[in-house]
Amino acid sequence: MDRIISPRISAPMLILTVSLLLATTGNIKFWSTFLHAAGGVSPAQLPLLAGAFLIVLLFFNALLTLASFRWIAKPLLIALLLSASFASYFILKYGIVIDKAMIQNLFETDTREAGELLSGKLALWVGALGVLPSLYVARARISFPQGLRGILRRSGIAAGSLALAALLLVLLFKSLAPTLREHRELRYLLTPTNYIQALHGYLRSKWSKPAAIAPLGRDAVKGKAWAGQARKTVTVIVVGETARAQNFSLNGYARETNPMLARVPGLVNFTNVQSCGTATAVSVPCVFSAMGRERYDSDKAHHQEGLLDVLKHAGFRVVWIDNNSGCKDTCKRVEFLDVSTPSPGAPHCAGDECYDEHLLDGLPELIRSSDRDLVVVLHQKGSHGPAYAKRYPAGFGRFGPVCDSNDFEKCSRESIRDAYDNTILYTDSFLAGTISLLRTTAESEGRDTAMLYFSDHGESLGEGNMYLHGAPWLFAPKEQTQVPMMLWMSEGFSERFGIDRTCLAARRQQPLSHDNVFHSVLGMLDVDTAVLNPKLDLFHACIRGS
Incomplete structure (x- = not known):
């Protein structure tokens, strides 16, 4: 024996x-x-x-x-x-x-x-x-x-x-x-x-030897559009999670996953945008760096200032509010609020996590309390899988029956897609709610407001027998690399910075990528700095009188 x-x-x-x-x-x-x-x-x-x-x-x-x-x-x-x-x-x-x-x-x-x-x-x-x-x-x-x-x-x-x-x-x-x-x-x-x-x-x-943080954009100052302006600005950058462009009805998807955004006046939806990576740990540091996808180096990015630092150098108050797994070192030198853990009595939380609306709960007070021009980054939970059915409240289960298991073998391809599409439907409501809050802020608080949204990467839902995300870029499918991106501005914001909305709308189908984000945010806020590349600033050609 x-x-x-x-x-x-x-x-x-x-x-x-x-x-x-x-x-x-x-x-x-x-x-x-x-x-x-x-x-x-x-x-x-x-x-x-x-x-x-x-x-x-x-x-x-x-x-x-x-x-x-x-x-x-x-x-x-x-x-x-x-x-x-x-x-x-x-x-x-x-x-x-x-x-x-x-x-x-x-x-x-x-x-x-x-x-x-x-x-x-x-x-x-x-x-x-x-x-x-x-x-x-x-x-x-x-x-x-x-x-x-x-x-x-x-x-x-x-x-x-x-x-x-x-x-x-x-x-x-x-x-x-x-x-x-x-x-x-x-x-x-x-x-x-x-x-x-x-x-x-x-x-x-x-575990490599810690390197000093390399400075970037220390010369940043507010440009001519700021001269003589008394109104404060609020710019919200929404970093989506795992949202792929092809499941947005704004991009031609057959299902109506964007019913609320479709009715937002002045919304500019960019239909041909490529991500920097296929996972949050790569895309988020990359999009907020000035490197671009081709030159992106993870070690260098973690030891160099990025977009948020440049905005801070220019005099903005910068706050990162997170409902995900952190900012991947991109917000280490700015204010950070983690709202991903439910607190007693939180209205938009269930079980051990919070829905993305929780990101907006303290935003009006944050805006009112700020005596400087404000840039807020909202990091969504979005459509993170495999438990897509946990990403949205019950009222957003329009498509179904859904896969409510994290074991995809128990689910049909259709039920997996149904659950995923419901997450996009909820993101639609969340973004529309963010715009509504900013519109109200512009009217009642006398501030010029704007929202820029983009997702960090896409998601595979069974195409080619692939699921989730994270494929190496060399052979990543378009489902993981094509992401949504959209912009909304109050009338005061576009007038203040001389942004031609018609010009922007005409560019909505042009090929863009995460490489454009760093330079476009600086361009839309009229930040003068040597690190701004006008060729990657999608606003540059649409500034009246530029």
Whole structure:
């Protein structure tokens, strides 16, 4: 009985067995994608497919063999089996890929959002493919080769595995190269190398020596439009969450998801806008930086002032109000209010989270109490999945029946879309309410007001069997990169800054991106600074007399 509970096995055999498990059950999505990329299964393709599998198996075996020492082997193998089972589940279920940005998103997502990804099927999957093999490894009586002989044996097995893998790679290179070059997503699907590389990159940047914050726009001053003006301004920047442009009826979506915004006079809706990234942890720092997507560097962005700092240099009071998972370091040097945790008696909260209307609850008082020109950033919870049905109050469940589970396998594609569309319907109401508040402020408080809205990234709802977001930009689908953006200004605001509304409306279908936001906010507020690029300021051509 003791032998059954505590099986005896040699270290090389255990390493080979774990390598085989990782190469097979840990990489179901990798192999299905590889099969499709290589042209499917046929007798002619069998040597290529078998060779590719052996390359992966031998590579894993070589690396694990080098670490097969008595005090290292068990903890390492157990950690790999458990983590690979988690990774393979999310890759297979949601069609995600794992890179540095995805790891960053994982670490910077709050516990409530992370909890929405847990399910019974996840527990079964991890139990079968992670926990059970780990228990076997934990109980196994492993015989390790000892002394110099053991070192030579390990070295021989590792070298032999690598040599054979290299030989197969050379023999199959002509067939493998086009597949790997044209389907670069494969590198992000191979578990556990994908998350090990991504985790290493994330931790290296996270634990790097703190650098001084590089100044930006310290020369910023208010321009000529401010001369002789007594009225204060209020500019609200709404950062949406996970809203994709194609599900906005303002952009031609068949369902009426924007009934209230469609009736807002003077609203300018931009229909062709591309995001900077496919995850909040990338897009938010990027959009508030002056770098642009092509030159964006996460480490540099976190150690350089951004748009909010430049506005502060110009004399604005800047406040970030958050109903999400934070500002990703973009608001570290301005006022910050976190309203994502329900407080007793809060009118727009339910359970352990608050609806986005909660962002507006204290805004009138904040405006009245401010004796300076005010810029407020409202960071929405928006359409964050997979629990879309939790993102809106009951009165906004127009489309249905909805998927009310975080396990998409329990739901049809239609019910997932229904729940998501209800989040857009609620965002429509939230934005219309924000505009109404600003219109009232302009009339009763004598302030010139404006609202700029854009989403941080989009969302996949099953297209190409992909769900959620976070795909590497290189092959991210348009559902994750095409985002809504719109602008509303009070009459006093547009007159004050000489903004030609007709000109702006004529530009609404032009290709724009998050790259335009930094420069356009400075342009619309007439902030003079050397860091303003007029070519990226969508207002520049629409300022009367410019």
